[in-house]
Amino acid sequence: MAFRTRITDLLEIEHPIVQGGMQNVGLAGLASAVSNAGGLGILTALAQPTPAALRDEIELCRSMTAKPFGVNLTVFPTINSPDYKAYAQAIIDGGVKIVETAGTPAVREIWEQLRPHGIKILHKCTAVRHALSAERAGVDVISIDGFECAGHPGEDDIPGLILIPAAADKVKIPMLASGGFGDGRGLAAALALGADGINMGTRFCATQEAKIHPNVKQAYVDNDERGSFLIFRQFRNTARVGKSPVSEEVVRRLAEPDAKFEDVRELVSGVAGKELLDTGDLSKGVFWAGMVQGLIHDIPTCEELLTRIVSDAEAIIRQRLQGMLA
Numbered sequence: 001m002a003f004r005t006r007i008t009d010l011l012e013i014e015h016p017i018v019q020g021g022m023q024n025v026g027l028a029g030l031a032s033a034v035s036n037a038g039g040l041g042i043l044t045a046l047a048q049p050t051p052a053a054l055r056d057e058i059e060l061c062r063s064m065t066a067k068p069f070g071v072n073l074t075v076f077p078t079i080n081s082p083d084y085k086a087y088a089q090a091i092i093d094g095g096v097k098i099v100e101t102a103g104t105p106a107v108r109e110i111w112e113q114l115r116p117h118g119i120k121i122l123h124k125c126t127a128v129r130h131a132l133s134a135e136r137a138g139v140d141v142i143s144i145d146g147f148e149c150a151g152h153p154g155e156d157d158i159p160g161l162i163l164i165p166a167a168a169d170k171v172k173i174p175m176l177a178s179g180g181f182g183d184g185r186g187l188a189a190a191l192a193l194g195a196d197g198i199n200m201g202t203r204f205c206a207t208q209e210a211k212i213h214p215n216v217k218q219a220y221v222d223n224d225e226r227g228s229f230l231i232f233r234q235f236r237n238t239a240r241v242g243k244s245p246v247s248e249e250v251v252r253r254l255a256e257p258d259a260k261f262e263d264v265r266e267l268v269s270g271v272a273g274k275e276l277l278d279t280g281d282l283s284k285g286v287f288w289a290g291m292v293q294g295l296i297h298d299i300p301t302c303e304e305l306l307t308r309i310v311s312d313a314e315a316i317i318r319q320r321l322q323g324m325l326a
């Protein structure tokens with residue numbers, strides 16, 4: 001029971017399933033569990049307060065798995081930027097050979113810094129034109145994130161059913177389909193649409209190994225496919241967050257005429273979001289979540305989840321689809 005794709009070959013993993021970078025969730029316990037289960041676990045660089053702390057987290061992850069894992073480095077459009085180059089140096093010094101990047105065009109400087117060290121770069125983006133420009137710049141893998149995704153779906157609003165094959169028609173390097181994936185049906189569909197594997201975020205938050213409060217995991221189970229909101233559209237920095245009284249209040253305030261970021265700053269702050277994940281008090285802030293919540297009904301271990309996804313996808317292809325051929 002296994003799939004062999006350009007992704008499993010390139011990343012030297014058993015299953016074509018990647019755990020995307022997740023602020024405050026992509027820690028060693030989760031990343032190592034995903035890698036041990038045969039996928040690619042990814043630490044999130046900016047979940048660590050300093051580059052030195054990231055070095056420690058890389059060592060911790062290495063002590064928890066002998067399998068490949070990666071690090072996500074997301075370049076945000078902020079005024080007071082973290083020292084991205086120092087984080088990239090910590091990745092290089094830590095000997096990590098796979099990096100997922102995302103964010104603004106400034107990410108290109110990070111690619112230049114990483115590439116001479118034989119690091120494979122997975123670049124996550126939300127538009128075919130961005131995928132093609134990253135491919136031209138020499139990244140190794142495109143992760144194409146559809147409108148369904150948690151986090152930043154971009155401004156084009158193209159769902160995966162169109163975005164993935166549209167990208168597959170043009171992108172030549174291996175490609176991961178991202179946004180809205182959570183089960184074997186999604187994996188089989190992604191492969192049928194032209195991707196070489198899937199990237200998941202929200203689904204991995206509702207696993208035993210995700211180091212977030214059980215109340216938040218339960219919110220992912222309780223919310224259905226309508227359980228997310230888009231916010232920050234008017235700032236051209238659209239974000240998809242989970243439905244909660246706080247995110248509803250954010251939506252309400254931002255719908256006011258001339259609404260400004262200041263009107264919601266305290267509700268959406270990173271500090272508040274981390275407190276929510278740690279305490280399980282959903283009144284503290286907002287949490288990232290995708291439409292795939294509608295397909296999340298339990299909180300398995302990563303091993304159980306990946307085994308289930310792969311065996312269900314295999315059964316769909318071998319039995320359901322094969323059986324439909326006249």
Ligand code: FMN
Binds near residue numbers: 025151287288
């Ligand atoms: N993507 C990033 O590139 N950087 C991040 O820091 C980041 N933080 C996230 C935090 C959470 C809690 C979640 C659920 C997603 C985050 N993402 C981030 C997006 C995921 O890496 C992934 O692209 C997305 O979740 C895929 O969509 P899905 O949630 O439908 O699986």
